[in-house]
Amino acid sequence: MSDDVIRDRKDQHLDVVLSGGGRHARDAGFDAVRFVHEALPDLDHAKIDLGVDFLGRRLKAPFLISSMTGGPSRAEAINAHLAEAAQALGIALAVGSQRGALEGGADGGLNASLRDRAPDTPILANIGAAQLTQGVGVDQARRVMEMIGADALIVHLNPLQEACQPEGDRDWWGVAAALEALIRSLNAPVVVKETGAGISAPTARRLIGMGAAVIDVAGAGGANWGLIEGQRATSPADKAHALAFADWGIPTARAIADVRAACPEATLIGSGGIRNGVDAAKAIRLGADIVGQAAGVLEAATRSSDAVVEHFDLAIRQLRTTCFCTGSANLQDLRHAALQSP
Incomplete structure (x- = not known):
């Protein structure tokens, strides 16, 4: 695929998301989860510990800036802003697909400057699972990690997006075997993530069995990449095809709970909505x-x-207050906070 096609597609993705399009027809399921309020917390709000270990580094708060975009020229400023914010906040950063940079196109700021901007935070490189049967292997995976000084590699699973993308990669025969071979040979942590349709418990168990270090459920409730592809399509048939999948996927709240129950020792990222x-x-x-x-x-x-810092400062403040109002001095306590009965 030409550099121009990839670059134009990434630009169109940005336009759709920034315009508010491509939102999932289902919610992520969090409104059905309600904490029991603690009216008498024996805590100092300011001393609640939100820190967590991730990929061998200590985060100040349990947040990851998830994969967004890799290709277009305007991504350079976006990626610079994200890296600087991640460093300031003490949170993790995952970059968007590096396919364009790998194939020799513009890198969109996904180069050594990213690590220079965020020397202390975990950075995750990113390739697509569909490319693993198209010549992308261990050498290329190491290259994308070296480009940005990454701590780990994300391999993203996006079958719905590829099926709805007019120029998508729809032949996934052999992708699982290629993924396992990569995980076994890379000698670096591999994070396997979905892109908005969720990962089921059986698939998560399979991925952990392959040697995946981290699972990111990336469930339904946020961006729907099938719809995003439908909105950028020019063919009425392509648009209609994508629209049928407006509510497709496993809601994030359910995916997290199911995967945790199936994989109690796994490192798990909850994203999607x-x-x-x-x-x-x-x-x-x-x-x-x-x-x-x-x-x-x-x-x-x-x-x-x-x-970006202001955005996450608010989320961190809200998380801290939730801990305060559930009597949770740290995230370990929060994991055992009481929930209201349905």
Whole structure:
């Protein structure tokens, strides 16, 4: 696929998301989860510990800036803002697909400058699972990690998006075997994530069996990449095809709970429709180790690193208050906070 096609597609993705399009028809399921309020917390709000270990580094708060975009020229400023904010906040950063940079196109700021801007935070590189049967292997995976000084590699699963994308990669025969071979050979942590349709408990068990270090459920409730592809399509048939999948997928809250029950020792990222710090607290209570957000912070990322910091400062404040009002001195306590009966 040509560099121009990839670059134009990434630009169109940004336009759809920034315009508010491509939102999932289902919610992420967090409204059905309600904490029992603690009216007499024996805590100092300011001393609540939100820190967590992730990929060998200590985060100040359990947040990951999830994968957004890799290709277009305007992504360079976005990625710079995200890296600077991640460093300032002490949270993790996952970049968007590096396919364009890998194939020799513009890197959109996904180069050594990213690590320079965020020397202390976990950074996750990113390739697509569909490319693993198209010549992308261990050498290429190491290259994308080296480009940005990454601590780990994300391999994203996006079958619905590819099926709805007019120029999508629909032949997934052999992808699972290629993924396992990569995980076994890379000698670096591999994070396997969905892109908005969720990962089921049986698939999570399978991935952990392959050697995946981290699962990101990326459930339904946020951006729907099938719909996003439908909105950028020019063919009425392509648009109608994508529209039928408006409510497709496993809601994030359910995916987190199911995967945690099936994989009790796994490191788990909860993402997909996280709106605020209260949702983040619910995701952690259901079993997530850290929480990812992408589309919700994209508009701030187009403006400045300060805007991204302000966005997450609010979410962190909301998470801290949720801990306060559940009597949770730290995230371990929050994982055992009482929930109201349905």
